[in-house]
Amino acid sequence: MSKTTRIAVLGSANMDLVVRQPRLPQPGETIFGSGYGTVPGGKGLNQAVAAARQGGAVDFLGAVGADAYGHELRDLIAAEGIGAAGLAEAGEPTGTAHISVVDSGENSIVVVSGANATVTALTAGQEEIIRQSAFLVMQCELPVDALAAGIAVARAHGVFTVLTPAPVVPLPEGFLASVDLVVPNQIEAAELTGESDPVRAAELLSAGGTWAIVTLGSEGCVVAYDGEVLGLAPARPVKALDTTAAGDTFVGALVARLASAGGGLADGGPVDGAPVGAAPVGISDERMIDAVRWATVASSISVTRAGATSSMPTLAEVAAILA
Incomplete structure (x- = not known):
């Protein structure tokens, strides 16, 4: 891929500490688990790996500690062919996510940010990586603050921005409107808009020329643009084992598909030297719908496997189902 189809992922890198158990314990209760393991994760790293495995040319921007977990995450990034020039080494320990997976496949997660919390601004090198990317x-x-800085650089150079608003945190006024595509799940969409109806939430999130995809788990997702819903994309029926990385797999595969075949952009990629505030190059309805279909299959494969990055499919696996 050329530089105009590169994907920059600005996000978290954690080591996931995963416990399998029959159910969640009540407050004060002790129960036995059935398994434990450590798996590289963090929403940012998850999405980077998912995109890379779908053929994306990916650079990862973030921070890890100088500890054993940090070295393990760096090894994974190298093994997946992801660019690490934008990955800093922080004085804080590498972030961790403490994940409980119950027998139904659902999960609950507590994140300890660690090194991720040190990413409060962008370095000159990280800004350059964003400028050289399409997404x-x-x-x-x-x-x-780091996300806002990334958006500012992206908008100045016609780079298409994608945000997964998870966890839901206080955002500056106008922040969501400055993003080209927002991908919350149904719960996050309701928190952001006050609307429990995912269709209405998608309409509100997409108002003003933004794309919004509200994911609904086993029910598929709602796709909207500029205040209007394009439709409900159905999920691929599977028996779920672990849903930990389903949403991140969806986003990574979606962006990788958009970045394929000339970037999925109307004129082939970002505009180098575009003025500050320049509107990003658009993506057609047909291109987005194709990418959603691709991402839906990738996500459906991931939930049949345990773990986060360990569950993510390759390009060949998705292509075989869609052939």
Whole structure:
């Protein structure tokens, strides 16, 4: 891929500490688990790996500690062919996510940010990586100041911005409206808009020329643009084992698909030297719908496997189902 189809992921990198158990304990209760493991994760790293495995040319921007977990995450990034020039080494320990997976496949997660919390601004090198990309992918596990800085660089150079607003945190006024595509799940969409109806929430989130995709788990997702819903994309029926990385797999695969075949952009990529505030290049309805279909299959494969990055499919696996 050329530089105009690169994907920059600005986000968190954690080590996931995963316990499998029959159910969640009551307050004060002790129960036995059935398994434990450590798996590289963090919403940012998850999305970077998912995009790379779908053929995306990916650079990761974030921070890890100088500890064993940090070295393990760096090894994974290298093994996946993801660019690490934008990955800093912080004085804080590498972030961790403490994940309980119950037998039904659902999960609950507590994140300890660690090194991720040190990413409060962008370095000159990180800004340059964003300028050389077609897409900037972000989540809310980094400080909002860093995300705002990334959006400012992206908009100045016609880079298409994608935000997963998870976890839901206080955002500056106008922040969501400055993003080109927002991808919350149904709960997050309701928190952001006050609307429990995902269709109405998608309409509100997409108002003003933004794309919004509200994911609904086993019910698929709602796709909207500029205040109007394009439709409900159904999920691919599977028996779920672990839903930990389903949403991140969806986003990574979606962006990788948009970045393929000339970037999925109307004129082939970002505009180098575009003035500050320049509108990003658009994506057609047909291109987005195609990418949603691709992402839906990738996500459906991931929930049949345990773990976060360990569950994510390759390009060949998705292509075989869609052939």
